[in-house]
Amino acid sequence: MNKQTVLQAIIDTLKVDLDVAQRAAQTAYETATHEENIAENKYDTLGLEASYLAAGQARRVEEIRQALLAYQKLELTPFDEKRGIQIGDLVTLQTATGAEQRLFLGPDAAGLKIHLENAIITVITARAPLGQNLIGKFDADELEIIVNGGKQSFEVTRIV
The missing domain is CATH 3.10.50.30 (Transcription elongation factor, GreA/GreB, C-terminal domain)
Structure with missing residues (x-):
C-alpha cells in the first residue's frame, strides 16, 4: 500500500462527504426559509430550529471544503530517515x-x-x-x- 493511493482515497472520500453535506445544507436552508415555517406565535420554533441546523450544516460544508483543499495541496515525500515521522506519512x-x-x-x-x-x-x-x-x-x-x-x-x- 502506498501513500499516493491513500491520499487519493482520502480526497475521494472528502469529495463524497462534501457533496452529501452540501445537499444537507441546501435542504436545511430551504426548510428554514420555507413560508410554512414562519413562526405563528412565540412557541412556534420550527423555523428557528431549522435556521440553526442550516447554519451548522453550512459550517460543516466549509470544514470539509477546507480539509479537501488541504489534501489536494499536500505534497507527499518519501519517509525521511533523519526527520522521522512527519505529516503525510x-x-x-x-x-x-x-x-x-x-x-x-x-x-x-x-x-x-x-x-x-x-x-x-x-x-x-x-x-x-x-x-x-x-x-x-x-x-x-x-x-x-x-x-x-x-x-x-x-x-x-x-x-x-
Missing part, C-alpha cells in the same frame, strides 16, 4: 497485545476512516495526542499516550 502501530493499527498523519480530517486493501486506515492530525507523539518517531520506537485516564502503549512497526 503512513504509519503502522502495534499494541502490546499485537493488534495493528494503520494511521495516516494528515493536515486535517481527523477521524476519517479509509478502507483499502482489506485494511482500515484512520486519519489523524498532529493536533491529537497520538499524532503529537508520532512526530519525529522512527521504526521500532515505542510511545505511550493517556486516553481517558488509561495508558496505551504502541510500537511503530512500519512507516511509508
Whole structure:
C-alpha cells in the first residue's frame, strides 16, 4: 500500500462527504426559509430550529471544503530517515497485545476512516495526542499516550 493511493482515497472520500453535506445544507436552508415555517406565535420554533441546523450544516460544508483543499495541496515525500515521522506519512502501530493499527498523519480530517486493501486506515492530525507523539518517531520506537485516564502503549512497526 502506498501513500499516493491513500491520499487519493482520502480526497475521494472528502469529495463524497462534501457533496452529501452540501445537499444537507441546501435542504436545511430551504426548510428554514420555507413560508410554512414562519413562526405563528412565540412557541412556534420550527423555523428557528431549522435556521440553526442550516447554519451548522453550512459550517460543516466549509470544514470539509477546507480539509479537501488541504489534501489536494499536500505534497507527499518519501519517509525521511533523519526527520522521522512527519505529516503525510503512513504509519503502522502495534499494541502490546499485537493488534495493528494503520494511521495516516494528515493536515486535517481527523477521524476519517479509509478502507483499502482489506485494511482500515484512520486519519489523524498532529493536533491529537497520538499524532503529537508520532512526530519525529522512527521504526521500532515505542510511545505511550493517556486516553481517558488509561495508558496505551504502541510500537511503530512500519512507516511509508
